[in-house]
Amino acid sequence: MPEDAEQLLRQHGITVTAQRLAVLRAVTEKPHRTADDLAEAVRSMIGAISRQTVYSALQELAERGLIRRIQPANSPARYEDRIGDNHHHLICRNCGAVVDVDCPVGAAPCLKPCDDAGYAIDEAEVIYWGRCPACISDAGATAQRNSDPTNHS
Amino acid sequence: MPEDAEQLLRQHGITVTAQRLAVLRAVTEKPHRTADDLAEAVRSMIGAISRQTVYSALQELAERGLIRRIQPANSPARYEDRIGDNHHHLICRNCGAVVDVDCPVGAAPCLKPCDDAGYAIDEAEVIYWGRCPACISDAGATAQRNSDPTNHS
DNA sequence: ACCAAAAACTAGACATTGTCCAATACTGGA
DNA sequence: TCCAGTATTGGACAATGTCTAGTTTTTGGT
The missing domain is CATH 1.10.10.10 (Winged helix-like DNA-binding domain superfamily/Winged helix DNA-binding domain)
Structure with missing residues (x-):
């Protein structure tokens, strides 16, 4: 193999x-x-x-x-092997769990800003921030950061 | 004042x-x-x-x-006072310059992923990565990171 | 297979960014 | 003005990542 x-x-x-x-x-x-x-x-x-x-x-x-x-905010860098399909990420503010989400648009850069200020844009990085199902049901009680912020995709 | x-x-x-x-x-x-x-x-x-x-x-x-x-990748956190209008950022990969860009959609969360995986999403953070006009004309020659990655908006 | 050159690996020191903590100083209300 | 509650300070500490010099491994030619 x-x-x-x-x-x-x-x-x-x-x-x-x-x-x-x-x-x-x-x-x-x-x-x-x-x-x-x-x-x-x-x-x-x-x-x-x-x-x-x-x-x-x-x-x-x-x-x-x-x-x-x-490289999500407040987290060390993370790595994935799913490449070339311009997907994005959904990250739990509470426990840091990361899941993949498909790009709602298509190929990169999936969004064009109205005004590009003369920049040559090569990527639009999108991170959705929220709370994962587990942390929602934990109702903010015992939940701590970093339970297992990995393979939730 | x-x-x-x-x-x-x-x-x-x-x-x-x-x-x-x-x-x-x-x-x-x-x-x-x-x-x-x-x-x-x-x-x-x-x-x-x-x-x-x-x-x-x-x-x-x-x-x-x-x-x-x-908190852009490869940069310490940065701060701004323009709040409540859900704008995004355009960052130069070379020098780190940050400029504001208006959200092409509207109110937060400005994008909805197709599949929210059960998450309660409260924000879609968008960062456009590219090269700023100055770094483009410098043609990758003498340009170094962090010339003045600030008030370019 | 063998050998030399190039590349990768290792350990340890170092750099950067940010947080914790206990002591001191300040702020706002009575 | 005085006091309780906050804020500020500096110094130690923590987390993540980078640099460097020396050793080991890999590669490509014989």
């Missing part, structure tokens, strides 16, 4: 290493996790990885377009 | 202090600045202010709805 991933990396001009394969797999297995969570996941796959390597692997993968980094 | 601002704070249930007046004035004078920039501005008004006070003043003002905090 690792064949596929190896091919993928090579096709994108990325040299193949155990660390990068594991990082990519971790992102794929459960999207919207933080660098730290991913490092943990990778450790359970290959035993050990340094923090720095996780960061550089994620950066490399993101630069080459294999994964996408999302 | 400070009369107005004092009234404003009192009306919003905020106790009036020299620091808060200065912070509010700093935000108003030049929007989209960071806490650090604002601290500098305040110091030139009233001589001195602690970092912590700037942060708590900004938080207080934001909570009471007098100012709004925006």
Whole structure:
């Protein structure tokens, strides 16, 4: 099975290493996790990885377009492998859970501002903020931030 | 002139202090600045202010709805006093310049996702990413990040 | 297979942004 | 004016990410 991933990396001009394969797999297995969570996941796959390597692997993968980094306010960056379809995100203000939502419009940039002020716009990033079903039913009582802000898509 | 601002704070249930007046004035004078920039501005008004006070003043003002905090990726939080009109932002990937853009739709939440996944959505945050006119004409040559990512609206 | 060059990995120090806390100073109402 | 309640301050701390120098691994040619 690792064949596929190896091919993928090579096709994108990325040299193949155990660390990068594991990082990519971790992102794929459960999207919207933080660098730290991913490092943990990778450790359970290959035993050990340094923090720095996780960061550089994620950066490399993101630069080459294999994964996408999302950086919600009040949260460390998160990563996902669903790319190229211009979807957006819905984030719970209370627990930080992230879910994907399809773009209501279409291809990027999915929105054009009335006045672009001379900017060359390449992306319209949309984040919907609200409360997730779990936090709504918890009625703001015991709910804390960061219960499991990941694979809710 | 400070009369107005004092009234404003009192009306919003905020106790009036020299620091808060200065912070509010700093935000108003030049929007989209960071806490650090604002601290500098305040110091030139009233001589001195602690970092912590700037942060708590900004938080207080934001909570009471007098100012709004925006937190673009790869940038410290920025603050603006234009509130209640659901406008969005256009940010230069190269220099970080921020400009306001009017919401192409109207009142918040200005967009409804097709599938809200059971979330109670209260805001759709839109950030347009691109390159500002200055960075376009600099043709990626000498341009560095953070030339003056502020009052370009 | 082997070797050299290039690239990636690692650990640790460092940078930035923001928060916590306890002591002191100020504000607003009686 | 005095007092209780707030706000301010500075210093330590926390979270996330980056830099760097040295070591290890991968790659491509023999």
